[in-house]
Amino acid sequence: MSDPEPSASRTTDKTTFDDLPLSPHLRAGIREMGYAEPTPIQRGAIPEAVLGRDLIGTAQTGTGKTAAFLLPILERLMNHPRGRIHALVLTPTRELALQAEGFLRQLGRHTGLRGAAVYGGVGMPAQEEALRGRAEIIIATPGRLLDHMSRGYVDFRSLEILVLDEADRMLDMGFLPDVRRIMERLPKNRQTMLFSATMPPEVVRLARDFLHDPRLVHVPERTVAAVGVSHLAILAPTYQKTGILVRMLEDVTMSSVLVFVRTKRRADRLARDLERARVSVGVIHGDRSQNQRVRALEDFRDGRHRVLVATDIAARGVDVEAVTHVVNFDIPNEPETYVHRVGRTARAQRRGEAISLLAPEDSADFGHIEQFLDEKIPRTELPGWDYSAPPPPRPVGGRPGRGGPPPRREFRRGGRSGRPGPRGRGPPPRREATGGHTRSRADRW
Numbered sequence: 001m002s003d004p005e006p007s008a009s010r011t012t013d014k015t016t017f018d019d020l021p022l023s024p025h026l027r028a029g030i031r032e033m034g035y036a037e038p039t040p041i042q043r044g045a046i047p048e049a050v051l052g053r054d055l056i057g058t059a060q061t062g063t064g065k066t067a068a069f070l071l072p073i074l075e076r077l078m079n080h081p082r083g084r085i086h087a088l089v090l091t092p093t094r095e096l097a098l099q100a101e102g103f104l105r106q107l108g109r110h111t112g113l114r115g116a117a118v119y120g121g122v123g124m125p126a127q128e129e130a131l132r133g134r135a136e137i138i139i140a141t142p143g144r145l146l147d148h149m150s151r152g153y154v155d156f157r158s159l160e161i162l163v164l165d166e167a168d169r170m171l172d173m174g175f176l177p178d179v180r181r182i183m184e185r186l187p188k189n190r191q192t193m194l195f196s197a198t199m200p201p202e203v204v205r206l207a208r209d210f211l212h213d214p215r216l217v218h219v220p221e222r223t224v225a226a227v228g229v230s231h232l233a234i235l236a237p238t239y240q241k242t243g244i245l246v247r248m249l250e251d252v253t254m255s256s257v258l259v260f261v262r263t264k265r266r267a268d269r270l271a272r273d274l275e276r277a278r279v280s281v282g283v284i285h286g287d288r289s290q291n292q293r294v295r296a297l298e299d300f301r302d303g304r305h306r307v308l309v310a311t312d313i314a315a316r317g318v319d320v321e322a323v324t325h326v327v328n329f330d331i332p333n334e335p336e337t338y339v340h341r342v343g344r345t346a347r348a349q350r351r352g353e354a355i356s357l358l359a360p361e362d363s364a365d366f367g368h369i370e371q372f373l374d375e376k377i378p379r380t381e382l383p384g385w386d387y388s389a390p391p392p393p394r395p396v397g398g399r400p401g402r403g404g405p406p407p408r409r410e411f412r413r414g415g416r417s418g419r420p421g422p423r424g425r426g427p428p429p430r431r432e433a434t435g436g437h438t439r440s441r442a443d444r445w
């Protein structure tokens, strides 16, 4: 019988890569990636997974979970015959598939094992070649893989390892029926690893139906926001947010900045305004084509664009290692969204900054975020910024124009502690005629 103790407990937070059961070929790849020490999910998952055990990892993007399943795959397949598919990773988006394939190439460069990404929106022939034996490890989105499978040339008889990556997102995106269809056509005698940030009932059912005696490795979501990220709020009336962001970008240390906005229209508008201010900027949101999104991501990743403006949904698969700053141009309504956003900076063990542009009407939402993080986020004015500039005039009888003033009724303010007051209470802040009110404004806001 198997060991009743969760074996993950054998590793501690001092465990190094040298303590993990990985061969020198892989350690070389890890070193070249610049990973100094394993992340918690890697410490927990790798010893289990290299033994071929089924595994449920509750960890989200940003925790190092991709390497947590790729390294054991590479380790287990090191001496397997080439030219057959031995491992399959199912992942919800093309971006995630491409990222995982990139990590695989780098981590596995001394193993001779080959990976291929298989996803929709591009031609089939190159993928067909990979599926016909040019790769031992396939990383695929479910729909496109089923297309290939229906054509009859995909041979999974040598498959030994299956990974379901971001199972909860596959559920959100309606992919679980496709995932089940694929799983039913794979050899039963295999190792299955399931990774998911959350465990909704459908994902639990999937695990129950397809996993055998899985080990659990849990990385609490909230630690992700806490580790390595410093949080800051800069006071910014709604109609001054664009100007304040442009001024902030004069700081050259903000070299790779991901800016979050609420809607697609606001994303386009902000990108246009930044372009006008001569900031090199790309934009991704749900109305952009797959090609446009991939190009914007590549431009950002390669440093051709210093800023990427994104909506929350479009940014889900974004994994750019060098993001130095996440800017919340719009404050999210849900604290969880804040955590996801700031998880885009300080990837794994790097440090990053999360800056929120805080208008008076954002106070209640921001207070909820602080409660969720159990942390008071410091507020400050942008040094040298003229907060006394009046809002632009409202067009007669219409909605405010571009960058128009916020609806007055929404102004609220915090108490002396800076904690926001309840929604709708409190008078609008006075518009001081001069600067020099740093502390009092920051306290009130």
Ligand code: AMP
Binding pocket: 034, 035, 036, 037, 038, 039, 042, 060, 061, 062, 063, 064, 065, 066, 067, 319, 320, 321, 347, 348, 349, 350
């Ligand atoms: P993931 O959660 O797989 O999306 O990984 C998030 C980021 O962390 C990626 O940029 C990885 O390259 C990076 N990463 C993964 N493992 C480590 C590690 N042990 N040390 C430092 N960075 C890592």
